[in-house]
Amino acid sequence: MKARKKVITALDYKNMDDVKNLVELLGDEIEYYKAGLEIFLNTGGEIVDYLHSLNKKIFLDLKFHDINNTTKMACEFAARKGVFIFNIHASCGTETMYEISKMLKDMNSKSLCIAVTVLTSMTEEKMQEIFMTDASLDNMVMNMAELTGKSGLHGVVCSAWEAAKVKERCGENFVTVCPGVRPAWSASDDQKRIMTPAEAVKNGADYLVIGRPITKADDPKKAAMRILEEIEAVL
Numbered sequence: 001m002k003a004r005k006k007v008i009t010a011l012d013y014k015n016m017d018d019v020k021n022l023v024e025l026l027g028d029e030i031e032y033y034k035a036g037l038e039i040f041l042n043t044g045g046e047i048v049d050y051l052h053s054l055n056k057k058i059f060l061d062l063k064f065h066d067i068n069n070t071t072k073m074a075c076e077f078a079a080r081k082g083v084f085i086f087n088i089h090a091s092c093g094t095e096t097m098y099e100i101s102k103m104l105k106d107m108n109s110k111s112l113c114i115a116v117t118v119l120t121s122m123t124e125e126k127m128q129e130i131f132m133t134d135a136s137l138d139n140m141v142m143n144m145a146e147l148t149g150k151s152g153l154h155g156v157v158c159s160a161w162e163a164a165k166v167k168e169r170c171g172e173n174f175v176t177v178c179p180g181v182r183p184a185w186s187a188s189d190d191q192k193r194i195m196t197p198a199e200a201v202k203n204g205a206d207y208l209v210i211g212r213p214i215t216k217a218d219d220p221k222k223a224a225m226r227i228l229e230e231i232e233a234v235l
């Protein structure tokens with residue numbers, strides 16, 4: 001099933017028992033998992049070694065955002081752990097992104113470092129308020145994506161609404177990782193820029209990050225299978 005190569009299930013839990021129950025239940029159907037701040041901090045990072053012991057691929061979503069040296073050292077940690085993807089915020093700036101890209105090459109790292117553009121929980125209005133700008137959300141995402149690409153990083157986190165245009169601007173190989181994916185049958189929760197799994201794939205999303213529609217479902221395996229089937233139908 002090609003759809004398995006598109007879905008990253010977000011393990012937003014506080015303890016390893018919940019993680020293990022879900023990962024065992026989903027079995028071979030899910031290859032990619034996202035470990036974010038909640039599970040990483042609550043388990044002292046144990047999640048990474050656990051998932052690697054099962055040969056699962058990890059998106060380490062810790063969204064590093066700090067001064068140049070501190071961000072680089074955090075990225076060095078993620079690369080040494082050998083995660084498939086990790087991320088920083090694009091607003092760290094081009095100098096930091098360029099230096100991370102150089103460091104990863106010097107380390108012969110295979111990890112992909114991507115940059116968060118505008119969070120999928122953000123509306124245009126809220127973004128303009130925070131950044132004191134009249135720029136459209138779309139332009140903000142495109143600018144951040146272009147700066148990320150020019151700095152030598154591998155791709156971005158953006159909503160599926162922006163994915164096709166990001167690819168147009170930054171090239172087909174520039175990776176688009178898209179949270180804010182919601183099947184028609186699930187709640188949107190705190191996500192604002194949402195698309196269904198099928199729409200997201202059709203609009204250029206390389207990877208779909210999906211958490212609560214699976215983890216909070218009455219039957220998580222059935223939910224995951226419905227999502228995989230929806231994607232498979234458009235591949």
Ligand SMILES: O=c1ccn([C@@H]2O[C@H](COP(=O)(O)O)[C@@H](O)[C@H]2O)c(=O)[nH]1
Nearest residue numbers: 010036118119120179180209210211212
């Ligand atoms: O812009 C972003 C960046 C990261 N996320 C993360 O993705 C998952 C989405 O989970 P859902 O339960 O499917 O909403 C979550 O872990 C976020 O931290 C994001 O949503 N948006």
